[in-house]
Amino acid sequence: MKIDWVPGDHLGLQMPAHTEAFIKGGPEFLTQAFQASGILPNDNCVTDVTGFQEISGGSTGRKLIVSVDYEKPSPELHNDLFVKFSRDFDDVHRDAAKTQMELEVLFALLSRDPGFPIAVPTCYYSDYHHQSGTGILITQRIPYGFHGVEKLYPKCLDYQMPEPLNHYKALITALARLSGAHKAGRLSSVVEEYFPFEPEKLSVSQRKPYTPEKICEKVVQYAQFSHDYPQILPKNIRSEAFIARIKEEAPKFQALEAVAKKILQSDSELTALCHWNAHVDNAWFWRDASGPLECGLMDWGNASQMNLAMAIWGCLSAAELTIWDNHLDELLELFAEEYKQAGGGTIDLQKLNLHLKIYVGMMGLAWMLDAPKLILAKVPDLNHVDDRLDPRIQRSERGRSQLLIMSVFLNFWQKQNMQEVIDYMTNYSN
Incomplete structure (x- = not known):
């Protein structure tokens, strides 16, 4: 059964379960999510979603790349973001792997520690609803091929x-x-x-x-x-x-x-x-x-x-x-x-x-x-x-x-x- 919004087990916020709900939530949801995770101060907000594209790949969940604007831009805030859902309601086989995201969500929350010892994509929001296997992860988008970052290398090539x-x-x-x-x-x-x-x-x-x-x-x-x-x-x-x-x-x-x-x-x-x-x-x-x-x-x-x-x-x-x-x-x-x-x-x-x-x-x-x-x-x-x-x-x-x-x-x-x-x-x- 397709669901739209569920409460996250860790940050307590209602979160979208799929792309349509994410779009509907827009800047208001992103502001609440980023403030709940602590990456966005309470006196700042997301003002607009300026880019949005669904991408394929991976063995689980739907994925998006989005671009956002902030009321108070900052070098510490990324405009280009990556969004990953645990669910794919249109593909029963991919959706069956939804539980794999639970540990990924927990790891993303752990990585917010300022002293984390290795580089991981900056976590903007991450939560999971264990009962339904529904989760979402929002991180910075890695700029492969730009700003000194090497291009993406596919597996086994x-x-x-x-x-x-x-x-x-x-x-x-x-x-x-x-x-x-x-x-x-x-x-x-x-x-x-x-x-x-x-x-x-x-x-x-x-x-x-x-x-x-x-x-x-x-x-x-x-x-x-x-x-x-x-x-x-x-x-x-x-x-x-x-x-x-x-x-x-x-x-x-x-x-x-x-x-x-x-x-x-x-x-x-x-x-x-x-x-x-x-x-x-x-x-x-x-x-x-x-x-x-x-x-x-x-x-x-x-x-x-x-x-x-x-x-x-x-x-x-x-x-x-x-x-x-x-x-x-x-x-x-x-x-x-x-x-x-x-x-x-x-x-x-x-x-x-x-x-x-x-x-x-x-x-x-x-x-x-x-x-x-x-x-x-x-x-x-x-x-x-x-x-x-x-x-x-x-x-x-x-x-x-x-x-x-x-x-x-x-x-x-x-x-x-x-x-x-x-x-x-x-x-x-x-």
Whole structure:
């Protein structure tokens, strides 16, 4: 059932549930909302909405870009804003994901703290109605391509991005600074209320795990996929030796999934508040004078306290294989150093590396062996493509993303001693 206005659970204001209600609310609603959030003084107001456009994208909710005028303009007030709703009443599948915004709303409220340790879009108003799953988030609009901000980089197109390593260093630095600040107790006390550690949340979607026998079937299906479309896969993950190895190791790993979760859930030293999906398309980048590349992070749906391996995989899973093959140790060391400087303490790099192997193995088996079927659905003429960078693959975000992230997972498995990890988990459970 479509609703128009609901009361926010946190700021108490009646808020619009969709674009038509937002338009009707106009400057009066925006003034009340911005004053309620504290970003607009009571002696100032929004006088006009001078621009309004609905935009597509993302997997949840409707989105708008708007421009506003203030009675008393100020350099601290942005005229260009981004509006995101949790609801899409015209699309039942997108609307079903409405609950994802609840944590994003809470994070936006948290980010209003003046001492927040990383750059995020300035929050103008954010609230959520838990009972109906209705929420709205209003932030500054990031000026991609203007005022020193780099253009937006789509997911899984890093080969078109300049200096990929420096961009991932900026992302890893931001993640570490946030997690370290939380661990040091430098964030508001509401973190524990809004984002309590819930050990069972090692992925953002829960489903019944595959059995070892089912994993074996999926490896066989992947082997057939690699045989049919070798031109789109790296040689090392389609070799007979690797197929034979993962066919043996993957079911054994899957049989230990409960042990893997226990290991990742039980180590408080590697648990902190972080972003679960810090891909380049959820960030913006800039460089101040001659300093290092900096970044801010957005799209904080499903933000939570998590095992740090989850955050690192969420950041690097869409990176090119060269980042994993040549720079993984460097990036893990950077994370540990920035985390320590932020007050989080010393991270055992050997343990972090082990947790990363366990998490990548667990999540890869849970999701990425399903990728061949999804790739074929998105790129039905796969027989005719030349290679992974063929435009028929690259213009499908879902197709290219599934292909690259599956390749990252399998390449990581091939390069690591996963039998050693299996042995560790087996001994841990005894």
